[in-house]
Amino acid sequence: MTKHNDAELVIVYKAPDMIAAHMVKGLLDNGDIPATIRSLQISMYDDVAMMQCDVWGEILVPKSHFDKATRIVRDYLASIRE
Numbered sequence: 001m002t003k004h005n006d007a008e009l010v011i012v013y014k015a016p017d018m019i020a021a022h023m024v025k026g027l028l029d030n031g032d033i034p035a036t037i038r039s040l041q042i043s044m045y046d047d048v049a050m051m052q053c054d055v056w057g058e059i060l061v062p063k064s065h066f067d068k069a070t071r072i073v074r075d076y077l078a079s080i081r082e
Contacts, residue, residue, distance in 0.1 A: 007062035009036060012069040014055040021057050024073055031072050033065045 012028075012035075015021035021037045028035040039057040061069045 007064065009060035010063050010066050011058045012061045012066060013059040013073045015057050015059060016054075017056045021059060024059050024076065027072055027076055028059070028061060028069055031068065033061055033069050033072070035069070036060045 013021075013024050015024065015037075018039075021039075025035045025037055036059070037057055038060055040053050041056060059073075
């Protein structure tokens, strides 16, 4: 777990790419949920790290916002699958 401003952060979404990460972060921000993007990539190696990891990065939120954030992410993912 990661700490941010004395709040425990938990993973709410594993993003397949940078665009998806920013889309989900924007949705959470609009829902008044503080969110942080944590890239799992090594910038100087471009996409080489993607060969070692099946996700681009993670979206983290304070544990106290996890349930609401999970609903927002779930609803968003369901809407893009339709």
